[in-house]
Amino acid sequence: MTEMTRKPEGTPPGPVPERRILVLLDGSRLSLETLETVADLARASNARVLGIFVEEVNLLRSAGYGFAREVGRSSGITRPLDVESLHRRLDAMAVNIRRAFEQMMAPHGVAGSLTTCQGKVAEQVLTLAQPADLLVLGRAGWSGGSGARLGSTARALVHQAPGDVLLCPAFTGGVAGRVVVLLNHDQGANHRAVRVGAELAHRNRSPLTVLVRADGEDDRRLLTDLTAFLRQEGIAATVKCLTGAGAIAMARAVKVEGAGQLVVSRGSRLFSERGAAEALLCALNIPVTVTP
Incomplete structure (x- = not known):
């Protein structure tokens, strides 16, 4: 990809x-x-x-x-x-x-x-x-x-x-379910993860959700800009906001979406906060793609 x-x-x-x-x-x-x-x-x-x-x-x-x-x-x-x-x-x-x-x-x-x-x-x-x-x-x-x-x-x-x-994860007989992309609130300009998610969704004929981990700062503008970018690129996706979500809350949100795959940028705080990435991986048994 x-x-x-x-x-x-x-x-x-x-x-x-x-x-x-x-x-x-x-x-x-x-x-x-x-x-x-x-x-x-x-x-x-x-x-x-x-x-x-x-x-x-x-x-x-x-x-x-x-x-x-x-x-x-x-x-x-x-x-x-x-x-x-x-x-x-x-x-x-x-x-x-x-x-x-x-x-x-x-x-x-x-x-x-x-x-x-x-x-x-x-x-x-x-x-x-x-x-x-x-x-x-x-x-x-x-x-x-x-x-x-x-x-x-x-x-x-x-x-x-x-x-x-x-x-x-261990082979489970194929990937099914929605593709979920997880972004930080400050990653609105980082669209690689979104494009990778869109490619996976297209290949697997799966719906796409973009979850934005927000801190309550300019949330409405961020979601508006991201929605405009998706529309411009012809990417059909649902955009949702997670306010101040920790690793466990994020895992719960990903599960609620019925995710079969997760895409996250390595710029996400998941990989800088001690134990956060491991907590998410422990809670999920789905493929996780990490983009630069």
């Missing part, structure tokens, strides 16, 4: 960047399940898919110490962590990821490739990402723990990715 802008008449068209969907894979069941959502998105948007598997350099470095130990996830047994066995496991994981990637893309007729790299996850992904790309993070990629938390890697990607980031 890319920002749509109007060029002056007579301006020669520039090269159209290739539409790509980047998906971060770690070999877990949840990350591989995300491939089904990615394949559907790629087919609908005629995009190419780039799967990314990063061998975490800090893990490899820690395996070089004689005192390093690992604990079995299910057994709880502690055993030495050595470089050779870790490399073998990572190689086997890469083979399994490549097999799953190819098996999921081929039936959908989606063009794609898988790249394996070594380093810090966020740095490697940001090196590969371009402004026109959509980066997809499955729930397993949000955090190493349980629950809907944004870990350090996901938070870095949400704040620094040059394009849109899709935080995707």
Whole structure:
């Protein structure tokens, strides 16, 4: 999904960047399940898919110490962590990821490739990402723990990715319901999130709602200007105001709208207020697209 802008008449068209969907894979069941959502998105948007598997350099470095130990996830047994066995496991994981990637893309007729790299996850992904790309993070990629938390890697990607980031929950058999765009009261001039929401609504044949998180300052003028912009762009949407809404209240409002997808700008205070984004994610189990 890319920002749509109007060029002056007579301006020669520039090269159209290739539409790509980047998906971060770690070999877990949840990350591989995300491939089904990615394949559907790629087919609908005629995009190419780039799967990314990063061998975490800090893990490899820690395996070089004689005192390093690992604990079995299910057994709880502690055993030495050595470089050779870790490399073998990572190689086997890469083979399994490549097999799953190819098996999921081929039936959908989606063009794609898988790249394996070594380093810090966020740095490697940001090196590969371009402004026109959509980066997809499955729930397993949000955090190493349980629950809907944004870990350090996901938070870095949400704040620094040059394009849109899709935080995707476990696959639920398709996206249904209204597309909801959430804006701050001071984001009236930031229309990228609205355009992305409109594109999603058009693609999924879903209604669109724009919720404006207001502080009671010039609310009427803001809503009037936003409604005028939507009319000018030919975007059919319902515009509503949320006065002083916190994360839980916003989640409740999104649910009341019957949202199947949420779009929010990373300029939203959700991503600057401590714990607000996590509170919203915990309360919702729908795809959330974060725009620059």
